[in-house]
Amino acid sequence: MIIYEEILREFQKQRIKYVLVGGMAxxxxxxxxxxxxxxxxxxxxxxxxxxxxxxxxKNGYRVKQPVDPMGMADxxxxxxxxxxxxxxxxxxxxxxxxxxVDIIIExxxxxxxxxxxxxxxxxxxxxxxxxxxxxxxxxKKKSNRPVDKLDIQDLKRIKTLRERRK
Numbered sequence: 168m169i170i171y172e173e174i175l176r177e178f179q180k181q182r183i184k185y186v187l188v189g190g191m192a193x194x195x196x197x198x199x200x201x202x203x204x205x206x207x208x209x210x211x212x213x214x215x216x217x218x219x220x221x222x223x224x225k226n227g228y229r230v231k232q233p234v235d236p237m238g239m240a241d242x243x244x245x246x247x248x249x250x251x252x253x254x255x256x257x258x259x260x261x262x263x264x265x266x267x268v269d270i271i272i273e274x275x276x277x278x279x280x281x282x283x284x285x286x287x288x289x290x291x292x293x294x295x296x297x298x299x300x301x302x303x304x305x306x307k308k309k310s311n312r313p314v315d316k317l318d319i320q321d322l323k324r325i326k327t328l329r330e331r332r333k
Contacts, residue, residue: 169290169291169293170191170203170205170266171191171205171266171268172293173226174205174222174223174226174268175293175295176292176293177222177225177226178219178222179293179294181218181222183209183215183218183219183222184209184210184212184215184278184282185207185208185209185210185219185278185296186207186208186209186278186281186282186285186296186297186298187205187206187207187295187296187297187298188206188207188208188271188274188281188298188303188306189202189204189205189206189269189271190202190203190204190206191204191205191206192206192297192298192303193303193318193321193322195288195290195295195297196286196297196300196303196322196325197321197325197328198318198321198322198325200314200317200318200321203265203266203267204266204267204268204269205266205267205268205269206256206268206269206271207268207269207270207271208270208271208274208276208277208278208281208298209270209278210278210279210282211245211272211278213240213241213242214240216239216240216245216270217237217240219270220236220237220239220240223236223259223268224236226261227261227263228259228260228261228266228268229259229260229261229262230257230258230259230260231258231260232257232258234248236257236259239257239270249272249273254272254273255271255272255273256269256270256271256272256273257269257270257272258270271306274306274309275305275306275308275309276298276302276305276306280302281298281299281302282296284299284301284302285297285298285299286298286299300322300325300326300329301326303318303322304319304322304323307319307322
């Protein structure tokens with residue numbers, strides 16, 4: 168069993184439109200950086216977001232923000248949160264298991280663009296959509312934290328090794 172498998176399995180079952188990004192994507196692409204959370208880009212339609220939120224809530228995840236998480240699945244409310252509260256990600260957590268899921272909202276690589284070049288990775292019975300190395304580098308450059316700079320170096324090395332194998 169992999170971490171977050173129950174969520175990923177439900178995403179697959181309900182045909183959620185998403186792409187793995189962040190540390191989990193980095194690991195799947197070949198880096199050895201440790202991470203505990205799951206970052207995802209999702210198609211930002213109300214219907215897709217409702218399904219994502221219901222899956223997370225059903226599995227015991229709660230929100231840190233003092234808001235009704237279903238507000239995220241309403242385009243008008245979501246736009247207000249993004250423009251007036253400067254929301255960049257919407258965080259769900261499962262305290263007993265120290266798990267967190269971040270729905271990334273403000274990103275230089277929107278879902279639609281990421282999905283076009285996403286890798287499809289088989290992991291047991293799961294098929295995981297994983298952001299491409301190039302798009303993950305773009306996201307990491309925008310975040311520009313010290314850990315992101317190290318991640319970019321790793322991703323460039325992984326890309327070079329993959330190109331040599333061709």
